[in-house]
Amino acid sequence: MELEIIEQRENYIKFILSDVTPTFANSLRRMIMSEVPTMAIDEVIIIENTTPLYDEIIAHRLGLIPLKTDLNSYVRSDVCSCNGQGCTSCEVSLTLEKTGTQEVEVVFSSDLLSQDPKVTPVYSTIPLLKLAKNQKIFLEAIARLGRGMDHAKWQPVSTVSYKYFPVVEFNLDNCTYCGDCVQVCPRDIIKIEDDKIKAINVINCSLCNQCVDICELDAVNVSTTGKDFVFLIESTGSLKIKEILLESLKVLKEKTQTFKKHVDEF
Ligand SMILES: [Zn+2]
Numbered sequence: 001m002e003l004e005i006i007e008q009r010e011n012y013i014k015f016i017l018s019d020v021t022p023t024f025a026n027s028l029r030r031m032i033m034s035e036v037p038t039m040a041i042d043e044v045i046i047i048e049n050t051t052p053l054y055d056e057i058i059a060h061r062l063g064l065i066p067l068k069t070d071l072n073s074y075v076r077s078d079v080c081s082c083n084g085q086g087c088t089s090c091e092v093s094l095t096l097e098k099t100g101t102q103e104v105e106v107v108f109s110s111d112l113l114s115q116d117p118k119v120t121p122v123y124s125t126i127p128l129l130k131l132a133k134n135q136k137i138f139l140e141a142i143a144r145l146g147r148g149m150d151h152a153k154w155q156p157v158s159t160v161s162y163k164y165f166p167v168v169e170f171n172l173d174n175c176t177y178c179g180d181c182v183q184v185c186p187r188d189i190i191k192i193e194d195d196k197i198k199a200i201n202v203i204n205c206s207l208c209n210q211c212v213d214i215c216e217l218d219a220v221n222v223s224t225t226g227k228d229f230v231f232l233i234e235s236t237g238s239l240k241i242k243e244i245l246l247e248s249l250k251v252l253k254e255k256t257q258t259f260k261k262h263v264d265e266f
Contacts, residue, residue, distance in 0.1 A: 006203065011235040016165060016203075018228045025162050025229045031248035032160045034149035037076060038238040039067040039092065039119055041153075043142040050135045058129060062141050063153045065109050066122040066236035069145070071247065073118065076145045090144060092119045097138045100131030107131060112141065119143060122237035156244045159234040164224035166205035170197050175219035181211035190220075203230055 007014040017025060044059040051058075073089075080090035093115045098107050110124035129137065148155035168189060175197055182190045187204045190197065190211060199205075211220045235241050 006230075008241075011237050011241065013231075013233050013241045015231050016228060017162075017231055018165075020227060020229065022226075022229075025231075027252060028231075028248060029160050029162060031252050032157055032233065032244055033155055035147055035251040036156045036239070036244055036247045037069075037071065037145045037147050038154050038156045038236070039069040039074070039143045039145055040151075041065065041067070041094065041141040042144040042146065045140045045142075046138075047140065048136050048138040051129055051131055051137055052135075053129050058137070058139070061128055062112075063151075065112075065126055065128075066238045067119055067143055068122055069156075069238045070116075070118045071145075071239070071243065073116075074145050076147075086142070092116045092143045094119075094141045094143060095139070096128075096141065097136075098131065099136045100133045103133055105131045107137060114143075156235060156239045157233055158236055159232060162229040162231045164207065164226065165228035165230055166202050166207055167223045167225060168199035168202055168205060168211075169221045169223070170199075171219045171221065172197070174217040176217065180214045181220050184210045184214045186210070 001020055002016075002018040004016045004018070005013065006016060017028075041059075041062045044055075044062055046055045046058070049055055049058065074092075075090055077084050077086065077090040080087065082090065084090075094112045096107070096112050098105075098111055107128045107130070108124060109121035109126035109128060111128070112121060114120045131137065146154035177192055177195060177197060179192055182192055186208065187201075187206060189199050189202060189205050191200055205222070207222060207224070209222055212222050233241055233244065235244060239247070
């Protein structure tokens with residue numbers, strides 16, 4: 001197995017995972033989506049709300065704010081030693097209190113004050129609601145660790161996807177260099193230069209097969225290696241990409257170990 005990073009930014013990564021089975025690639029994707037825990041607001045106690053938005057809408061919006069997550073300091077409340085009662089190991093309280101002083105005032109995610117400075121909104125500029133003059137919002141929000149399998153608000157990523165690594169080949173005996181495949185390719189993969197046809201930046205190929213369909217001479221062939229995958233992960237910012245990958249592999253390992261334990265007991 002090999003891993004080659006193609007592109008990496010703060011909350012984004014594109015890499016090639018080589019020499020693995022489709023099953024492994026999909027397991028990794030599913031672990032990331034549904035098993036890696038993050039913090040999200042799970043309970044909202046509305047103390048005062050004189051804004052035009054219903055309590056439920058505000059609570060729903062609060063739930064979807066990505067929160068910075070510290071996996072070393074918190075555990076999920078369903079496995080916490082407090083038995084789900086709520087304690088400092090499984091819950092963080094955030095408060096929001098604001099009264100409109102101008103004609104129109106926007107309440108942002110930065111107005112949420114957290115009990116733990118390590119658990120705060122990833123982005124400070126998410127608009128939550130608007131206040132007219134003298135309208136008031138006062139609430140307490142409880143954030144908990146949870147998993148994407150229970151609610152999408154706990155997913156650590158906005159996107160995790162993969163595709164087979166494309167292979168574009170030409171049968172030069174049949175090719176007349178008519179350029180139809182060059183014209184039809186939506187990703188500009190195919191180039192004809194100096195009576196030579198070639199595929200460039202093959203990684204961008206979406207396997208749409210339009211080049212194959214348009215060529216009546218069967219000179220183009222698009223396939224995959226079947227064992228190499230182009231992965232794309234976009235984090236919500238709750239966790240770093242590296243943390244997401246390491247945590248997903250940890251869960252996958254734990255699951256296989258538990259399975260092995262059961263098999264051993266046969
Ligand atoms: Zn607890």
